Amino acid sequence: MKKYHIAVVGATGAVGTELLRVLERRRFPVASLRPIGSARSAGKTIRFHDDLITVEELTERSFDKIDMVFFSAGGENSRKWVPIARQAGAIVIDNSSVFRMEPDVPLVIPEINGEDVRKHHGLIANPNCTTAVALMAIYPLHRAFGVRRVFAASYQAVSGSGGRAIEELRHQVELAAQDRQLTPQVYPHPIAFNVLPHVDVFLESGYTKEEMKMQNEGRKIMHLPEFRASVTCVRVPVYRAHSVAVSGEFERKVSVEQAREVLAKAPGLELVDEPQSNRYPMPLNVAGKDNCEVGRVRIDCAFENGLSFWVCGDQLLKGAALNAVQIAELL
């Protein structure tokens, strides 16, 4: 079996750390691993299987003799360094939003459009985390009923903003217990015991960039140029795993029974839908899980041929690290 020389840019970050664990767990054929971080992280050691490996600083030589690079160090780093990695002959799997909508860059969720990987030119983009979690349920329903448009509202965990956001929530909660307030640093407002209708930057239209990703990336991933998605993205005081409330309108008549059957069979997804026994997806239960969960399936009361449901997924896994490694496996 061929083994690969792998580099991970952002190896000490929230997604990078998960990525190393996923590579181990799925026994990805790694010939050598090169963890790469910021100047601040360089010199730290990380564990990979039984080895301790020193984190290197990102330089022009970082990609020498590397087969495959995972980028998860923010948009600015991707914009600057992805072209350099491609130039060096490595295949790049990029977690940032920088290249996702470029026509010659496949944007891939393996359970949905794995075959798009073949069209790559040295770069494959990993989708937005909230989009990925929602599409895990929307796509199988689309296959069965033909999706036209969705309304969605998200409940996004702080780990989506990285390790510093996790610390910020933890610290704010501690201080709140003493009736003290912490000056927010990662978010513009306190996140403890609050919710912020603000994820990513605002566009002229009044939507945030994050909110438009479900429509834009959804069209590309599902090969569905007419797909419409009206989304409100909200940060909530949850450490890990995103939740999304979705109402979808379909071309064909839907039934709860058929929808449940379709969702139960969908790859990477588990149906957790026994409301009478208080069983439904929750972020606390999916944190650390590869599979997403869907439940609260019901006939929508405002759409014809409409279905409402609730999806949860660990956005560091399916929304990022797991999906990236699944892409690498397809390669």
Added chain:
Amino acid sequence: MKKYHIAVVGATGAVGTELLRVLERRRFPVASLRPIGSARSAGKTIRFHDDLITVEELTERSFDKIDMVFFSAGGENSRKWVPIARQAGAIVIDNSSVFRMEPDVPLVIPEINGEDVRKHHGLIANPNCTTAVALMAIYPLHRAFGVRRVFAASYQAVSGSGGRAIEELRHQVELAAQDRQLTPQVYPHPIAFNVLPHVDVFLESGYTKEEMKMQNEGRKIMHLPEFRASVTCVRVPVYRAHSVAVSGEFERKVSVEQAREVLAKAPGLELVDEPQSNRYPMPLNVAGKDNCEVGRVRIDCAFENGLSFWVCGDQLLKGAALNAVQIAELL
């Protein structure tokens, strides 16, 4: 000026406590106040203006010589005791959901259908808290553009479940800091660092009772029998104030500018909509405020003539105590 003999059933609860403060603050013409509670609360004293008053237990004689009773002690108590209070000649303002949909019981938000109060037969119902907060923004938009249907997802504070839920969240957060878990009592699952897509009981349809209130109560309050609302209600780890993400479809063409103008002028509502300066409604900011706040106003990208927006309101005030006192003032 005529003064009224007032009783408050549930005077020591989360809503009852607010109700006493609102009566004081709005200088409601109170001739006498009779606080009524459960057997457990009876004998406690509460403060009203400068008086300390002993809480009485609910009995057949509780409503003697009382002009007006506020009920806020749960559905079971309302079902049993509201008829007794009416029998005794008092006018009842009931905060439970028990009588809201009865045809001869006005269901009133003073800023929307205050005139319906006139049709009362000794009983006026106070609407559901999430519905009240959302309608404060939906109704003025309806007046301007004619609302057809909405999609909404809620972010509901624990104080909506009463004082014990506030304690449960506080305690769970403390234990989580020590990596311990508290067995949930008020909610079926932990609420700290989690979100629960479960408010009120589940119906056969898969919706919860709470989720159907926006459509059912919205139709009655807005006199709009065709109004459709597809709602997902979610409990979040916030102490106070509910938030609702809404996408609405209208009969007439909408513009953000007109919508903002309409919302800015609407009674009981404040427009907080400067996303570029990170100004938008948040539960932490509206907690303790009479007015609801609306922001994130944008042209909806999945509806024709659609508008998306975000409303926050203190559900103990506009969603309960304040609205009840406003109803009493109309009387």
